[in-house]
């Protein structure tokens with residue numbers, strides 16, 4: 206680390222006095238120091254106390270896909286900023302056009318990119334398009350947007366209205382009307398016993414469409430692999446059936462790739478494991494690996510055409526702007542980010558290291574009865590902790606967080622579901638950078654092994 210920890214006492218005090226940290230109760234910070242991160246290189250980060258960590262959650266929330274310290278991304282951003290940092294998105298930019306071309310090449314069937322600056326905002330763009338399409342084509346009737354129990358789509362009131370995590374939503378209502386929940390598809394906690402759970406879970410979506418009236422349902426918004434709701438890869442047959450149902454009822458399919466997008470699961474996008482054809486794909490975190498704020502809402506020619514079909518009508522276009530969607534640093538960084546993933550074969554590495562991570566977690570499961578389920582796709586894995594394997598009674602959130610805290614004392618930062626699902630915040634989360642080596646993966650799971658032994662013996 207280049208920074209001397211003692212220089213940072215003032216920073217710690219300024220943080221304690223003035224920063225309102227995200228997702229945090231601040232009372233404990235009156236008697237302990239806030240964590241301040243000062244440096245990162247590869248998969249490692251250093252905090253203000255000089256402690257070194259393997260970051261097994263890519264910046265805490267599945268973001269820094271290509272790892273820390275990428276000078277070529279920083280240089281591309283710098284060069285772009287001195288050329289032109291910003292102009293509103295009603296005009297184009299060189300990196301904006303180039304990245305849109307590159308990105309749509311990775312998304313067969315999708316052709317148009319709308320830039321924004323956060324995952325929530327990208328999702329809101331799709332929601333607004335669905336609503337506007339409902340008005341243009343269906344007299345406003347086909348305006349409902351379905352979302353799934355356990356999924357999360359962002360922090361704004363409209364995104365929370367599409368939020369399937371009751372603890373994230375509590376106390377922030379009332380919510381936007383027209384959002385309707387469909388059941389989750391976590392096989393470990395299946396609602397029924399059946400051999401074809403994937404199809405059954407997808408059929409529940411159709412039940413909701415039929416109950417609400419297909420002429421009122423405009424879109425279905427799903428995460429390819431649910432992230433904060435417990436790392437839930439879809440059961441077999443789920444997505445294929447979802448696609449059929451959407452086509453049958455003329456429901457647009459919006460896939461939220463904010464976490465899975467840009468390599469996290471070993472394909473460019475999570476949905477590409479399942480052969481489906483979405484109408485909207487939204488993405489944010491991994492697009493520029495956190496080096497710059499950028500989010501994208503990507504859609505088809507068909508959707509785009511609906512917004513220019515009557516040029517004489519002054520209301521007949523997408524009347525939306527994202528001020529910071531016009532920042533050029535985002536697409537400049539994103540171009541380098543994608544080039545790194547290609548040049549370093551990081552999709553292959555993610556598949557191989559993801560398999561190793563799952564194997565290691567499964568061996569831990571053999572030795573630690575507290576691990577009830579291990580699941581994941583690529584470098585995006587979860588281990589659900591249960592007090593009793595037979596009843597699947599969840600371990601309480603405090604104890605799950607104690608496991609994560611123990612790993613941190615060993616120099617490994619892992620994640621854990623928190624304040625999402627009442628009584629079910631019991632999943633340890635792993636999403637190390639896509640550059641992780643076998644040694645990194647083994648160190649991560651060795652820390653978990655020790656933490657589980659210490660917490661549960």
Ligand SMILES: Cc1ncc(COP(=O)(O)O)c(C=O)c1O
Pocket residue numbers: 266322323324325326328357358359360428432433461462463464489490
């Ligand atoms: C699946 C998913 N969608 C959307 C979002 C919201 O993204 P942002 O925090 O950039 O608004 C998140 C954030 O964690 C997410 O996990």
